[in-house]
Amino acid sequence: MPFRHLFFLLVLTALSNALPTAAESADSVSASSFAAPKRPNIVLVLADDLGFSDLGSYGGEINTPNLDAIAEEGLRFSNYHTAANCAPARAMLLTGVDAHLAGVPNIPEMLPPELQQYEHYQGVLGDNVVTVATLLEDAGYHTYLAGKWHLGAGPGKLPSQRGFERTVALADSGADNWEQRPYIPLYDKANWYADGEPYQLPDDFYSSRFLVDKTIEFIDGNLADGEPFFAYLPLQAVHIPVQAPQTYIDRYRGVYQEGWDVLREARRSRSIELGLVPPDTDMVRMSTTDDWSVLSDEQRRYESKRMAVYGAMVEAMDHHLGRLFDHLKSVDEYDNTLIIFTSDNGAEASGSADPLSFAARQVPTSLGYNLDYESLGLKGSYNTISPSFASAAASPLSLFKFYAGEGGMRVPLIITGPSVSKAGEISHAFSFVTDITPTLLSFAGVTAPNDRYRGRAVEAVIGKDLTPLITGEVDRVYNETDSIGYELAGHAALFQGDYKLLFTRGALGDGHWHLYDIVRDPGETLDLAQEQPARMQAMLSAYQRYARENKVLEVPEGYSHTKQLLINVVYHQFKTPALIAMLTALILLPFWVAYRMKKRST
Amino acid sequence: MKRVFSFVVSLLAVLFIVMGVRWLIAPDGIAPEFGLILGDGLGLSSQIGDMSGYFLFLGISMLLGVVTGHRPWFYAAAILLSLTAVGRTIAWLIHDAALASQIRSEIVIAVLLLIASRVLGEDD
Numbered sequence: 128m129p130f131r132h133l134f135f136l137l138v139l140t141a142l143s144n145a146l147p148t149a150a151e152s153a154d155s156v157s158a159s160s161f162a163a164p165k166r167p168n169i170v171l172v173l174a175d176d177l178g179f180s181d182l183g184s185y186g187g188e189i190n191t192p193n194l195d196a197i198a199e200e201g202l203r204f205s206n207y208h209t210a211a212n213c214a215p216a217r218a219m220l221l222t223g224v225d226a227h228l229a230g231v232p233n234i235p236e237m238l239p240p241e242l243q244q245y246e247h248y249q250g251v252l253g254d255n256v257v258t259v260a261t262l263l264e265d266a267g268y269h270t271y272l273a274g275k276w277h278l279g280a281g282p283g284k285l286p287s288q289r290g291f292e293r294t295v296a297l298a299d300s301g302a303d304n305w306e307q308r309p310y311i312p313l314y315d316k317a318n319w320y321a322d323g324e325p326y327q328l329p330d331d332f333y334s335s336r337f338l339v340d341k342t343i344e345f346i347d348g349n350l351a352d353g354e355p356f357f358a359y360l361p362l363q364a365v366h367i368p369v370q371a372p373q374t375y376i377d378r379y380r381g382v383y384q385e386g387w388d389v390l391r392e393a394r395r396s397r398s399i400e401l402g403l404v405p406p407d408t409d410m411v412r413m414s415t416t417d418d419w420s421v422l423s424d425e426q427r428r429y430e431s432k433r434m435a436v437y438g439a440m441v442e443a444m445d446h447h448l449g450r451l452f453d454h455l456k457s458v459d460e461y462d463n464t465l466i467i468f469t470s471d472n473g474a475e476a477s478g479s480a481d482p483l484s485f486a487a488r489q490v491p492t493s494l495g496y497n498l499d500y501e502s503l504g505l506k507g508s509y510n511t512i513s514p515s516f517a518s519a520a521a522s523p524l525s526l527f528k529f530y531a532g533e534g535g536m537r538v539p540l541i542i543t544g545p546s547v548s549k550a551g552e553i554s555h556a557f558s559f560v561t562d563i564t565p566t567l568l569s570f571a572g573v574t575a576p577n578d579r580y581r582g583r584a585v586e587a588v589i590g591k592d593l594t595p596l597i598t599g600e601v602d603r604v605y606n607e608t609d610s611i612g613y614e615l616a617g618h619a620a621l622f623q624g625d626y627k628l629l630f631t632r633g634a635l636g637d638g639h640w641h642l643y644d645i646v647r648d649p650g651e652t653l654d655l656a657q658e659q660p661a662r663m664q665a666m667l668s669a670y671q672r673y674a675r676e677n678k679v680l681e682v683p684e685g686y687s688h689t690k691q692l693l694i695n696v697v698y699h700q701f702k703t704p705a706l707i708a709m710l711t712a713l714i715l716l717p718f719w720v721a722y723r724m725k726k727r728s729t
Numbered sequence: 730m731k732r733v734f735s736f737v738v739s740l741l742a743v744l745f746i747v748m749g750v751r752w753l754i755a756p757d758g759i760a761p762e763f764g765l766i767l768g769d770g771l772g773l774s775s776q777i778g779d780m781s782g783y784f785l786f787l788g789i790s791m792l793l794g795v796v797t798g799h800r801p802w803f804y805a806a807a808i809l810l811s812l813t814a815v816g817r818t819i820a821w822l823i824h825d826a827a828l829a830s831q832i833r834s835e836i837v838i839a840v841l842l843l844i845a846s847r848v849l850g851e852d853d
Contacts, residue, residue, distance in 0.1 A: 703755045718792040
């Protein structure tokens with residue numbers, strides 16, 4: 128009996144000791160089972176005017192090892208489309224709403240006065256849309272922006288008032304990459320802002336380096352609190368003026384001396400090899416492409432250097448992005464960061480075919496730039512690429528920035544990070560710029576507002592969440608009947624299934640609708656309008672519905688974006704002197720009358 | 730002689746009026762020419778109001794002198810310019826301001842206006 132008693136006591140003691148441990152253990156299991164995993168950080172990198180085949184992983188000869196590495200780790204999109212120019216693309220990217228409804232149907236610099244009288248044609252992000260930054264900030268994310276904003280600089284329009292906690296932002300359509308200098312006479316100065324206040328760039332500024340440094344500074348500033356971050360990095364590379372450090376330029380000496388046709392063909396072959404486009408992809412030869420063989424040796428040398436600076440600027444961008452990725456690894460955040468790399472629109476072809484001609488020299492020289500061969504791309508130099516080399520940057524696609532052809536709208540999109548299960552694969556599924564916002568929100572576990580946000584009416588997000596595509600659950604998110612409309616200054620497109628309806632006006636278009644199968648014919652070489660009249664009609668009706676629902680306005684007769692930009696520049700430059708002259712004349716008029724009367728009376 | 734003085738005084742008057750109008754319409758363009766940084770609120774109001782008023786008065790009074798031949802209009806403009814030059818000198822002597830090169834022009838024009846009052850002025 129005493130032995131049994133002792134045994135019972137021992138068991139009781141053992142149980143009493145074990146119970147709290149078990150309870151603690153149960154608590155700990157429960158905590159680890161139900162604690163929310165840390166939400167992913169998001170880094171959204173937006174290149175400016177990058178052509179479809181500029182990156183190594185997209186068929187280009189430019190050395191881009193860091194972006195190629197994230198392409199190998201993640202998913203590349205071969206059929207991703209954005210807007211054909213800057214601000215509308217950025218508006219759709221950051222809101223998931225069509226650019227017309229978001230208040231940015233075109234950049235303000237190119238809007239004709241006839242359209243500027245409409246509230247949604249101001250070229251400034253409206254208050255009727257909510258940015259992804261605002262929604263992520265609401266959800267506890269730190270939100271940063273370092274780079275080009277171009278969605279408004281008036282009261283309430285800077286990024287610091289549109290959901291970004293820390294910012295250093297360029298309000299203009301572009302600016303110099305080496306110093307605080309405007310690149311077109313439309314601006315009196317390059318308008319940079321930091322956290323909502325005018326900002327003076329440092330003396331050692333080079334755009335890609337500076338913007339990556341700022342992003343790292345912002346990220347590090349709040350790393351200790353453990354909250355996730357959303358870093359938006361809209362780079363200036365490779366927007367006009369095309370500029371790069373000398374060390375990078377030296378690497379591309381002689382690379383482009385065979386000319387643009389050879390380069391366009393080489394890139395087509397390489398993008399076929401990579402599986403980005405079908406093996407039988409054909410190309411058009413654009414009417415803006417000159418004949419390389421008729422150029423003098425001096426002209427070829429100059430053209431090659433222009434393109435070499437372009438390649439150098441892309442490589443410099445890649446190098447600095449590599450620094451950002453390395454930094455994320457060093458602070459142990461890389462594996463929990465969703466990285467998205469894309470471009471705002473396709474390759475830019477606004478550079479003159481003859482930049483040394485009297486007419487082409489006027490704008491750069493009026494801004495104090497030089498066009499010397501030796502210093503091309505360096506500080507104080509104004510460089511662009513010609514429409515001919517832009518056709519190579521867009522290879523194997525047709526047309527470029529400002530046009531709704533594939534060359535203007537189809538750009539690289541790379542997504543890598545946690546949950547991206549298709550490492551190194553290429554997705555041929557159609558996707559659109561409005562899909563980025565819902566995708567980011569989905570990764571962050573945030574729900575987009577339907578039609579109201581904080582008591583005010585807002586436009587609903589139209590984009591689709593690409594997460595099922597990224598995680599490998601589905602092969603496409605748009606079905607055969609979904610249609611995506613697009614319009615820019617009278618150029619228009621409608622995507623439906625594998626097909627695209629295209630309308631190009633002005634000098635590069637014929638003013639007729641065309642139908643292309645952009646999956647089998649991404650080069651838009653074979654018009655199917657006659658062959659498939661029923662599809663053509665159905666898609667035309669869908670476009671008309673899109674235009675009506677999104678309040679698309681027709682551009683004035685004879686409108687041309689380059690002409691309008693010139694008019695707006697002249698208006699900007701001479702508006703004030705004209706007003707001063709008029710008011711002075713008004714003041715002087717009575718004196719002149721009095722003087723004449725006095726003279727007559729004597 | 731009268732014609733030459735009429736022309737010179739009228740030209741200067743127009744220049745002053747243009748400066749006044751520039752202060753009204755595009756103050757950010759002309760402010761740096763005077764070493765000024767535009768303020769805001771009351772400061773901006775004072776800068777635009779005072780500077781435009783100064784130059785418009787100067788120009789208009791000179792033109793009134795030319796057109797009417799009344800000497801007091803030349804005197805008024807000359808006094809204004811002379812006082813400006815005096816003010817600049819005091820600013821340099823007492824307040825450590827720069828000795829502005831504009832003083833020379835102001836004195837020269839003030840003297841010119843006094844001579845113009847003799848040449849162009851008419852007896853009542």
